[in-house]
Amino acid sequence: MPVLPRTLVSRKRLLERLTDSTTGPLTLITGPAGAGKTALTASWANEGPAPGPVVWLNVRDDDNAPGVFWSYVLGAFRFHRVPLPDGIGSPVLADDVDRSLLVRLSSAVAQLHRPVVLVLDGLERVTARDVASGLDFVLGHSGPQLRLVLISRVDPLLPLHRYRAEDRISEIRGAELAFTSHEAAKLLRRHGLSLSEESVGALTGRTEGWAAGLRLCALAMQRADDPDRFARSFTGSQHVVTDYLLAEVLDALPPATQNLLLRTSILERIHPQLANVLTGRDDAEWILAHLARANAFVEVTGDPPWCRCHPLFSSVLRAHLRSRLPGLEPRLHRLAARWLADNGRLTEGLEHATATGDWAYAATLLIDHLAVGRLLTGPDTHRLERLFSGMPTTFPGAAPALVAAACALARHNAPAGWAQLDRAQAHLGGAAAAPSLGTRLAHTLLLLLAGGEEHGSTACATAESLAHRTRDLMAEVAQPCLEQHPEIEALRRYGRTGALFEAGRLGEAHDALEHALAACTTEVTRTVRYECLGRLALIESVRGELRRAQAHAREGLEAAEEYGIPHHRRTGVCHLALAAVAFDRSDLQSARHHLDLAADVSGMAHDPVCAAETAVLRARLELAYGNIQAALAVVDTAGGAHAEQSALRLAETRSAIHLARGDPAAAIGALRDTGGMPAYAVSLAAAHLAAGDTERAARLLAGLGQFDRAGVTDHVRILLLRAQAAVLDKDFATAEGLLARALDAARPEQFRRPFTEAGPWLRHLLARRPDLGVTHSWLTERLADAGTPGSAGDDSLSVPAEALSPRERDVLRCAAHMMSTEEIAAELYVSVNTVKTHLKSIYRKLSVSRRSEAVRRARERKLL
Structure with a gap:
């Protein structure tokens, strides 16, 4: 023994x-x-x-x-x-x-x-x-x-x-x-070494708990000046480990086996067919199986016939390859890249193509395999971006320029993307031979995604043309190959939405986004899905569809976490939409919180529409807190937006600020022609109404017809402006009817902001109709930010609620103690049906639909 x-x-x-x-x-x-x-x-x-x-x-x-x-x-x-x-x-x-x-x-x-x-x-x-x-x-x-x-x-x-x-x-x-980190730490202490937990973990991970490797490292560290640094930087090339593996493992193997191990040492995982390609032999399957059975630091993975070498053994073999066969490694990497790419493992192939800095070959491999979209969406986007991060941005050739453009667009840096697409176009125009199908498809698709300097209808027409050209090029691709790249169609559909969104054609953009979202059914389209959800939420928040906006934004944030999308790849649009939802519901604290989270994402600065929407929300928040000059400064700082949607939103906000400061003329001056957009016409009508020009305001509102193109936001605002005009004409019956319709339209979305910004006339009208205040207590209850002058506290529309009867209070007290309907009936000596009747009355008076909401509302109103 x-x-x-x-x-x-x-x-x-x-x-x-x-x-x-x-x-x-x-x-x-x-x-x-x-x-x-x-x-x-x-x-x-x-x-x-x-x-x-x-x-x-x-x-x-x-x-x-x-x-x-x-x-x-x-x-x-x-x-x-x-x-x-x-x-x-x-x-x-x-x-x-x-x-x-x-x-x-x-x-x-x-x-x-x-x-x-x-x-x-x-x-x-x-x-x-x-x-x-x-x-x-x-x-x-x-x-x-x-x-x-x-x-x-x-x-x-x-x-x-x-x-x-x-x-x-x-x-x-x-x-x-294999040694665990805890056992490795004990082994090192037995050798008189006390390392940090981080160093022990690094050494254990690098050796994969191999006992001899840990002991040899411990012996080497006893002679090292800085044992912690040795552990963290250990690569397996230290001679103590190298000598052991060469003597105990490699030298004991036949020459053919040694040659195979040396040539396949460049691989993280080894396939017998790939090993045959690298060695020029046909017996790799037998050799690898024998090595695995012999526990010669080769093991079959969970995906046979793939296998792997122990990382330490691989690093020793690579060092031996460079000394024994100098100059062979780049050729082996290229052979491995081609085989892996042709066998459905493109990302692994690109790792080998980029390992030696052969950027032209690596970029061409990506483009010709129709995988430029994988830089923009899918589980491998981070790996691919990291692989090409070392490529010079001015590296010559159309393929490298296209790859650099895709990387820039993935980071939401459209200007850098345009510059690289211009470089690609210059190379394509000067090429002697016709570009490959992959190159033409990648170029057209990236042009669609990047957008351009055109705006409005011209930009929409260009985007539509590029989308058709992309589809035509896709038709030239063999169907089996196209089926392997569902991200191309998803990106093509998503690319159409940008121009529509910037042109202010929100309804069409919304439909196009839903069409794009329907194409996001696989893992490789998950980033497109995240982008679609954020854009849908933003459009819905602008249109006042707050419930859908909130659902889509939260779904988008959950998707980002589930998919592991890194911070620099996120857009911030989901938080921006949630900020808009919170603001329109008069939850100013949540609005500011989400707005700060959105601004913290670097991609927001490169998106003009989102940058403008951020400025709009920040200005409206300042206005809600009574900071008129600060609100105007935010809008002025964001000026110069060229996209129609951005210009519209900023002009509306500037007009609202001037109205708040009591300057209707400036409010009118901030708005040019309506451009056929309902939101713009509504803002202009509000400005004319404030200026006393009820006739002009009425004409503008009449031109909007039956709101066929208006969302919830415009619908509610139109009804309130008509109600205000009726109040000015002393037609209170009409005003009350219009107010009731506005409240009914806003209630499903809990859309408070148009009412809190409406002015004193609305308070007087509600005082005439206290039943409206009771029915719509979701609006009239004290808002989240109440208490500060000029804040949401002044926006509260305090209308007395219908009083609860003594028996209803008794039922509510029992409900607060989580008693069932039967238990309440027994406690109060009444029938179950009587309890149900009382609960229905309580729900109506408190404007709620559930028992838990009734208890919460009653506590807020000091009824319990």
Whole structure:
């Protein structure tokens, strides 16, 4: 039995496994060289939990002959003082053993008073089937008194499948032998080293818990000036590890196997066919399978026939490749890139294509495989962006320029994207040969996504033309290839929406976004889905569809978290939409919170529409708190927006600020012609009404027809302006009817802001109709930011609620104690139907629909 080193770490979890497993007939411990198999078993034998005496035999190469092997087994029994009868005898011939001797040995072991544990260490050296069959025979005929422990780098020739089927074997494999970070820290302390948790974790991860590697590193760190730095920067190239792996593993392999390992060391995962390509041979499958069986630091992954080398072994092999075969590595990377790309593993292929800085080849590979969209959407976008992050932005060629453009657009940097597309166009125009289909498709698609300097109807027409050209090019692609890239169609549909959105054609943009969202059905389109949800939410918030906006924005934020979209790839639009929803519901604190979160995303600065919408919300927030000059400064700072939607929203906001400061003329001057847009006409009508020009305001409102193009926001504002005009004409009946319609339209969305901004006339009108205040208490209850002059507190429309009867208060008190309807009935000595009637009345008076809301509302109003 080997002598245990003083630095041995007692690993309780594995010792307990061994103790449990030796209650059965066979325990198999396998793992690569240096995995700690022998040390574990010797530690277990020395600590005394074995069920009986331990007989230990270190198997050597010359023990492969049956007679020699069994002679040493019998000698081991005698050496460890396990009594066997003298009549058993010994083998006569080295190459053979008499079956009767094995019968006598089995019988003698079966008659022992205590079980005996026979440990055979290094059984991989025994390749003779006669030895294996003899072991199987003795184990099967010794009864429960023989407990066999086999230590080997490979599975022995025993019929393991039968033992597994009969539940007569326990196995401890290499993965279980790996040291945990906690065990590695104990090992390092045994060597007099005290490292930080971060350093221990880095070293354990790099070695993958390989026992010999950790011990060799510990020995090296004892001589290092800075052990922590050694651990964090350890790469496996240190000579202590290199020497061990070369001597114990690589040098023991045949030349053909060594050549295969050297050439495939550039791969993270090895496929037999790819290995054949790199070696020019056709026997890689057999060699790799043999290495995996031999635990020679090669293992089959969960996706056979793919396998992998231990990272430390790979790093040693790569260093050996560069010294033994200099200049070969770039060629191997290119061969691997082509094979991987052609076999559906493009990202892995690009990792090899970019490894040597061959940017022209890498970019061409991406473009020709129609995968430029993968830089914009999908689970590999971050990896691809990282791969091309080292490519110079001025690297010549159309393909590199297109890749650089896609990277810029992925970061929401449209100006940089346009510059790269101009470079690509220059290269394409000067090329002697016609560009490939992949190049033309990538160029057209990226032009569509980047937009351009045109605005309004011209931009929409250009986008529509580019979308048609993209579809025509897609028709030239083979259908199976197109089916592998659903992101192209999703991006094509999404690309149409930008121009519509900027042109203020919100209804068409909304429909186009829903059409794009319908194409986002796979994993590779998930970033497009996130973008669509944010844009839908923003449009819906502008149109006053607050519930849908909130749902889409929250869904978008959840998608960003679920998909792991990094911060620099996010747009902030979802938070911007939630800020708009909160503002329109007069929750100013939440509006400011979400607005700050939106502004924290770098992509917002590159989106003119979102930048303008951010300015609009910030200005309106300042206005809500009474800071008129600050609000005007926000709008003035954001000036110069060219997109029609942006210009419209900023002009409306500037007009609202002038109205708040009592300057209707300036409010009118801030608005030019209506451009046929309902929101613009509504703002202009409000300004004329404030100026006393009711006739002009009426004409503007009459031109809006039956609101066929107006959203909830414009619908409510139009009704309120007509109600205001009716109040000015002393037509209170008409005004009350219009107000009731406006409240009904706003109630589903809890749309408060148009009412809180309407002015004193609305308070007087509500005072004439207190029933409206009771029915619409969602509006008249005190708002979230109440209390500060000039804030939402002054926006509250305090209308007394209809009083609750004493019995209704009793029912509400019971409901507050979470009592059921039946329990309330029993408590108050009334029928269940009576309780239900009281609850319905309470819901009506408090303008709620659920018991929990009634209790909350009653507490807010001090009714409980």
